[in-house]
Amino acid sequence: MDGPVGVSQCSIPPGSSFTYNFTIDQPGTYWYHSHERGQYPDGLRGPLIVHDSEDPHKDLYDEEIVLTLSDWYHDLMPALLKGFISIANPSGAEPVPQSALMNDTQNLNVKIEAGKTYLFRIINIGAFAAQYVWFEEHTMKVVEVDGVYTEPMDADMIYVTAAQRYSVLLTAKNDTSSNFAFVGSMDEDLFDTVPDSLNPNVTGWLVYDDTKDKPEPKEIDAFEPFDDFNLVPYDKETLLDKVDQSITLDLKMDNLNDGANYAFFNDVTYVPPKVPTLYSVLSTGSNATNPTVYGSNTNSFVLGHNEVIEIILNNDDPGKHPFHLHGHAFQVVERSEEEAGFYDATSTPTLPATPMRRDTILVRPNGFIRLRFKSDNPGVWLFHCHIEWHVTSGLIATMVEAPLEVQKQLDGKIPQDHLEVCQAQNMPTKGNAAGNSVDVLDLTSEPMPAGRIPAGFTARGIVALVFSCLAAFLGMGVIGWYGMKPIKTRTA
Numbered sequence: 001m002d003g004p005v006g007v008s009q010c011s012i013p014p015g016s017s018f019t020y021n022f023t024i025d026q027p028g029t030y031w032y033h034s035h036e037r038g039q040y041p042d043g044l045r046g047p048l049i050v051h052d053s054e055d056p057h058k059d060l061y062d063e064e065i066v067l068t069l070s071d072w073y074h075d076l077m078p079a080l081l082k083g084f085i086s087i088a089n090p091s092g093a094e095p096v097p098q099s100a101l102m103n104d105t106q107n108l109n110v111k112i113e114a115g116k117t118y119l120f121r122i123i124n125i126g127a128f129a130a131q132y133v134w135f136e137e138h139t140m141k142v143v144e145v146d147g148v149y150t151e152p153m154d155a156d157m158i159y160v161t162a163a164q165r166y167s168v169l170l171t172a173k174n175d176t177s178s179n180f181a182f183v184g185s186m187d188e189d190l191f192d193t194v195p196d197s198l199n200p201n202v203t204g205w206l207v208y209d210d211t212k213d214k215p216e217p218k219e220i221d222a223f224e225p226f227d228d229f230n231l232v233p234y235d236k237e238t239l240l241d242k243v244d245q246s247i248t249l250d251l252k253m254d255n256l257n258d259g260a261n262y263a264f265f266n267d268v269t270y271v272p273p274k275v276p277t278l279y280s281v282l283s284t285g286s287n288a289t290n291p292t293v294y295g296s297n298t299n300s301f302v303l304g305h306n307e308v309i310e311i312i313l314n315n316d317d318p319g320k321h322p323f324h325l326h327g328h329a330f331q332v333v334e335r336s337e338e339e340a341g342f343y344d345a346t347s348t349p350t351l352p353a354t355p356m357r358r359d360t361i362l363v364r365p366n367g368f369i370r371l372r373f374k375s376d377n378p379g380v381w382l383f384h385c386h387i388e389w390h391v392t393s394g395l396i397a398t399m400v401e402a403p404l405e406v407q408k409q410l411d412g413k414i415p416q417d418h419l420e421v422c423q424a425q426n427m428p429t430k431g432n433a434a435g436n437s438v439d440v441l442d443l444t445s446e447p448m449p450a451g452r453i454p455a456g457f458t459a460r461g462i463v464a465l466v467f468s469c470l471a472a473f474l475g476m477g478v479i480g481w482y483g484m485k486p487i488k489t490r491t492a
Helices: 077-084 279-285 285-289 387-394 405-409 417-424 461-484
Strands: 028-032 044-048 063-073 098-100 108-113 117-124 131-135 140-143 148-155 159-160 165-171 180-186 201-207 245-255 262-267 300-303 309-317 321-325 330-334 362-365 368-374 379-385 396-401
Touching: 028 117, 044 117, 044 279, 063 245, 077 387, 098 180, 098 201, 117 159, 117 330, 159 165, 245 405, 279 379, 279 405, 285 300, 285 405, 309 321, 330 362, 362 368, 362 396, 379 387
Parallel strands: 063 117, 108 201, 245 309, 300 396
Antiparallel strands: 028 044, 063 098, 117 165, 131 159, 131 180, 140 148, 140 165, 180 201, 245 262, 309 368, 321 362, 321 379, 330 368, 379 396
């Protein structure tokens, strides 16, 4: 019931319905959203809060407030995506949003009472922009990230990437003589160009007294956010050692022969299979442990059951990327500084004894991250950049976790709701990524990306180059001939 199209279900066709039936066993701050064709920035999204009677921090606050952050595009996603993945955009420059929002609006007023402590559940539901967040003259105390309780830690400013969540305690002043601004400011480092008209900030107010002014936010000298790497999980889960399987993912952005720019893991840009990967797990028997059946273009990795899995991600790109893992919270074992290059296995850094744990983490430009988790949740889980532009351009890997356990749990059966939406679109529900249920190792006719740009020149390219050079020389000759002509003078 995870939801991504081509991974755990077929898309829900217009006019249809689909029931998600799942058991909630993980409290915290979450959100739901479409995982298809860039739909969620157009509004198919919202907070999903799971309360916990055993919340270790429940006695520390009086009320809670949900605060969403997002970036706002004035145009709808289908047209934006068409222009983004296009020969007209060979550099892969992402569309820049027109503004930032809080709770899908601006100039948000939050009424608070003197002396009370509030739990702000802050969720970035945006398509692209991370946001710096701060409350003027108030200190935040971080107590949860991405559904993981933490030891309370003070923060004057936090940095919230797309898909990240923070729960922070904020204690109101006893003095009601003033109201105070709080600000979300989009990280403009992510934007290829910054339009002169862009206001990256969105402002809200802690309103102590409706009759008092709401002051403009103060200028700040620099963004100096709290470092989430320093957070300690409340349960003190120790570092997972004795890694059973290590997966290295090298990230790059490059062009294919359609002229458009795509995103790659290990030189593979993700293309959805004909059969959703979960259905391939359920219909391929003992071959479900063979990654071949999941296709050449899904970046699929088969994980053993109850093993320690390590993901090493090398960012060969000058941009920041927030990576999200479905189905798990991971330990952040190591995160490099900007421009640190690829992970070096010979290095011996001191690793945290109780690493920060969450499900979305930022990798810095031309840097790397090391993550670890235990494969104790059989299923098919995506690992992907949560910038929606990069999802659509293929920055996705597929973790096929304990496939034989999945077969046992579901007895090989696909729920009827799942079957019906696939049948309504004549989409296959058995076999490998190519829809082949007879020979599941035969991937003939599997979905493919655009072709590679050939190394060196093709015959066509050479002809084009020769004629370009001839045209250039001819043009230079004409200019030279014209310049050497004698200048005629007119006499009165």
